Amino acid sequence: MKKLRLFLMITLGCAILAGCSSNKLSGDFNEEELKTTTEKVIQMLCNEEYDKIKEMSGQELIDAGVTDKIKEVWEPMAKDLGKFDSIDKEAVVGNGDQATVVIISKFENGNAQFTISYNKDMKLTGFYIK
Template identity: 65%
Template sequence: MKKLKLLLVIVLGCVGLIGCSSSKLSDAFDEAKLKTTSQEIIQMLCKEEYDKIEDHMSKELKDAGATQQIKDAWSTVSGKLGAFDSYEKEAVVGKDNQATVVTITKFENGKVQFTISYNEDMELTGFYIK
């Protein structure tokens, strides 16, 4: 029983520390601009405008072949989703010199979560489709 209580205290302590960790957005970012830019990127994806998305990428992301990876991932799921409907939820968090926008979008036949990260130059540094 003592071990269970100790484990519970440790878990609660870790949750408390995680909850208190800073996810404050740096002053270098504008939350409204981050959300708008993310919506624009998602619309480019829906229209399969991969070259336009690539124009927003950091050099590191381009060099890693992210454009083809995004194209491959999107082609796998887009046919099943149907037409774009709306943006349901958006959240913006910051860490160090990065900002991340998580957007849940509704499509005709399902929902998709996009996680898009930016550096202070508003270049894409991460793009995830879930």
């Protein structure tokens, strides 16, 4: 589990560092679309629709087998967190040709933070759950 979290953090770090020059969202992205898409990804995760998440992923994540790793990490967390309740906070940050959405969600037994990055084609390039 530690290896997966490290891998996901490195993936996210690379996405962020790729466009460190500015936190401004590129004109290639729509902030509301990013938030809505990320909320859908979280719902897919809660519904254990891992194949749908894979379909939305960029080739690098697919090649790295990240969707299997997401499942491996998420299932024990989901048991502890319980049923999804609501979105608490959302933030969108631009990273050059990448965009990252951070959403804190409330669950029955606690909160979870999702940090999900996208490329200009709206493919997932980073996925981190805390």
